[in-house]
Amino acid sequence: MIRKCLFPVAGYGTRFLPATKAMPKEMLPVVNKPLVQYGVEEAISAGLNQIGFVTGRGKRAINDHFDVSYELEHQIAGSEKEKYLSCVREVIQNATFSSTRQPEMKGLGHAILVGELLIGYEPFGVILADDLCLVEEGEDSVMTQLVKIYRRFGKSVVAITEVPREDVSKFGVIAAEEIEPGIYTVSDMVEKPSPEDAPSNLAIIGRYVLTPDIFEALRHTEPGKNGEIQITDALLKLARKGRVLAYKFRGLRFDCGSIEGYVAATNYVYQNIYSKNPK
Numbered sequence: 001m002i003r004k005c006l007f008p009v010a011g012y013g014t015r016f017l018p019a020t021k022a023m024p025k026e027m028l029p030v031v032n033k034p035l036v037q038y039g040v041e042e043a044i045s046a047g048l049n050q051i052g053f054v055t056g057r058g059k060r061a062i063n064d065h066f067d068v069s070y071e072l073e074h075q076i077a078g079s080e081k082e083k084y085l086s087c088v089r090e091v092i093q094n095a096t097f098s099s100t101r102q103p104e105m106k107g108l109g110h111a112i113l114v115g116e117l118l119i120g121y122e123p124f125g126v127i128l129a130d131d132l133c134l135v136e137e138g139e140d141s142v143m144t145q146l147v148k149i150y151r152r153f154g155k156s157v158v159a160i161t162e163v164p165r166e167d168v169s170k171f172g173v174i175a176a177e178e179i180e181p182g183i184y185t186v187s188d189m190v191e192k193p194s195p196e197d198a199p200s201n202l203a204i205i206g207r208y209v210l211t212p213d214i215f216e217a218l219r220h221t222e223p224g225k226n227g228e229i230q231i232t233d234a235l236l237k238l239a240r241k242g243r244v245l246a247y248k249f250r251g252l253r254f255d256c257g258s259i260e261g262y263v264a265a266t267n268y269v270y271q272n273i274y275s276k277n278p279k
């Protein structure tokens with residue numbers, strides 16, 4: 001059973017300054033919903049309704065967003081405007097939220113290790129809210145797709161996509177053998193390699209299902225790329241034991257950590273989702 005999903009949300013969002021000076025980047029709206037809410041809705045759709053945030057300074061708005069706002073609720077109760085809150089109310093009713101702080105920015109791997117407190121010894125999902133993943137209406141969300149693979153194999157699973165060679169240095173990149181269409185056993189993984197050193201053009205995107213042995217691996221992972229503790233390096237230790245799968249997900253992914261990706265996501269959501277069914 002996987003019930004928990006971790007959201008590392010401590011990053012600064014420097015690429016969006018000044019918008020992110022006093023506001024978490026995860027609260028940037030794509031049309032009318034903050035990025036992090038898309039991620040939480042995806043987790044819930046996969047049955048992961050115990051949500052854990054690894055936050056940092058200046059991230060209070062995320063916790064507040066998933067809490068009841070009494071003044072606001074009271075003010076608009078019974079009015080036309082109440083409908084605008086319904087989609088976040090639904091999220092709040094269908095999940096529990098807890099959070100802990102990452103006191104220092106020492107990388108994604110470190111953030112996940114800090115989250116051990118919220119997870120305990122069980123498998124869990126990880127969603128990087130910057131990566132907005134969308135699927136067609138009625139299709140499995142990307143996290144649901146990963147959970148299904150986990151249920152079959154009982155191993156950690158990373159979501160991957162093919163990227164142009166010149167872009168590999170933005171991602172964790174894998175070497176892998178395809179065992180079924182779209183499902184791979186990972187033999188090597190490198191965090192943000194140069195195009196010449198990349199083992200392939202299969203890039204990891206911000207969706208993972210991790211088995212709890214990742215925490216022990218993280219405890220023994222030295223700082224890697226950019227002096228940070230990398231989840232990719234910790235996963236490599238499990239991959240060497242044949243314990244990591246990669247899955248070429250079905251759906252669209254927008255890099256909302258970049259201005260271009262964020263604008264593309266906004267246009268897409270407006271045209272294909274919001275304008276058809278505003279909620």
Ligand code: G1P
Pocket residue numbers: 108128131170171172173191192203204205206230231232257
């Ligand atoms: C992180 C991971 C990287 C992964 C990427 C997906 O990097 O370290 O392996 O490919 O997320 O978005 P970041 O984008 O946080 O630098």
